Amino acid sequence: MIDFEHFQKMKTYRKSQKYFNQAKAVIPGGVNSPVRAFKAVGGNPIFIAKAKGSRIYDVDGNSYIDYVLSWGPLILGHAHPKVVRALKSAAEKGTSYGAPTTLEIELANLVIKAYPSMDKVRMVNSGTEATMSAIRVARGFTKRDKIIKFEGCYHGHADGLLVKAGSGATTFGIPDSPGVPKSYAQNTITLPFNDPNALRKVIDRERKSIACVILEPVVGNIGCVLPRPGFLEALREITEKYGIVLIFDEVMTGFRVAYGGAQEYFKIKPDMTCLGKVIGGGLPVGAYGGKKEIMSMVSPEGPVYQAGTLSGNPLAMTAGIETLKILSGKGTYKKLEKLCAMLEEGLIDAARKAGVKTRFYRAGTMFCTYFTDKEVFDYNTAKTSDTARFARFFTGMLNRGVNIAPSQFEAGFMSLAHSEKDIEQTVKAAYESLRES
């Protein structure tokens, strides 16, 4: 039995603190992506030295069971030996050519086989690029400008997508960030998630100007919000009726909720799909694809321009191929589900024993514990969470050697490298952290 009290007293973050100060001098906020900075939970980020399997190790020599997994991609766990071996061998052959390779065909085929809604797929370098490009293609295809997104759904940081709703279901977008022209945001309509009537109302009025509806079929960027029965079906029906392109942003849910993503899990066929995270196996990859007639719009087959110097990069393709090959093996998702169910049960039990009101949600191998007693089904209900309490819980977990995302509004992830022992330790740490939070 590991003595967590002992662990906690031993833990120091001195070196991380020192490096964070150095980083802040040369990198905005000291990080290359904002949420890494621990702003939502207080304290300073830990600097990582290495990772293996279910564990990451920081520069001070502390080790953590990791449920962040690079924000989702590392479903096999860190530094899977097969992926590492394949990457080494690929690097020996050169890291980029700017010309086609057979690796690109191989990954495209793996993706299309798993996602029957996609006839063709284009590789890019990030989820942001995937959604940005998919929307451009949907606009080119429909010759319409407006897009509909949902409150709390994150689709990367492209200008027209950094928009939330104001009050009222049909409010036209106001940019979330300085630097986004109002005129871009005006083409983005934001609606509440899980409310098909709000969508019907807008579409009745605007149907001739709406190019696409884009959503996270499970909203992982406000934790883990599940679609209510009938919501995705209603979206499919309305968009089909008016020739509006339905885009599933499965950057997080793809190969995560199930091998075939949320579209397999909920049995809904979108017109276009965006992927990222898991398909890169920890290297920078994004992808978008869809029906033949839509994807034939993409340059050089069609007139909609989209390009990338490093797109389809051989190292990135190799990591993706190896990851998907292992994932598509027998029983992998069954194992992941079993581990997730064990964690779910343990965390719910720990909260009850500690007398803390929480709500736990899970879709396949992604999950979230909200510090609220209300049902969470959209942005506003997610916001009922006690974020101060979450922050204390986060710190308690970190001190006990468990790394969860430093924000209440992020999903947790399971990997094939996690063991039942990891989960037992996590649940014990959670109980102790909840009691003191």
Ligand SMILES: *Cc1c(COP(=O)(O)O)cnc(C)c1O
């Ligand atoms: C992470 C994420 C993105 C953005 O992907 P990046 O690779 O960070 O650009 C887009 N959509 C969803 C649903 C995501 O989870």
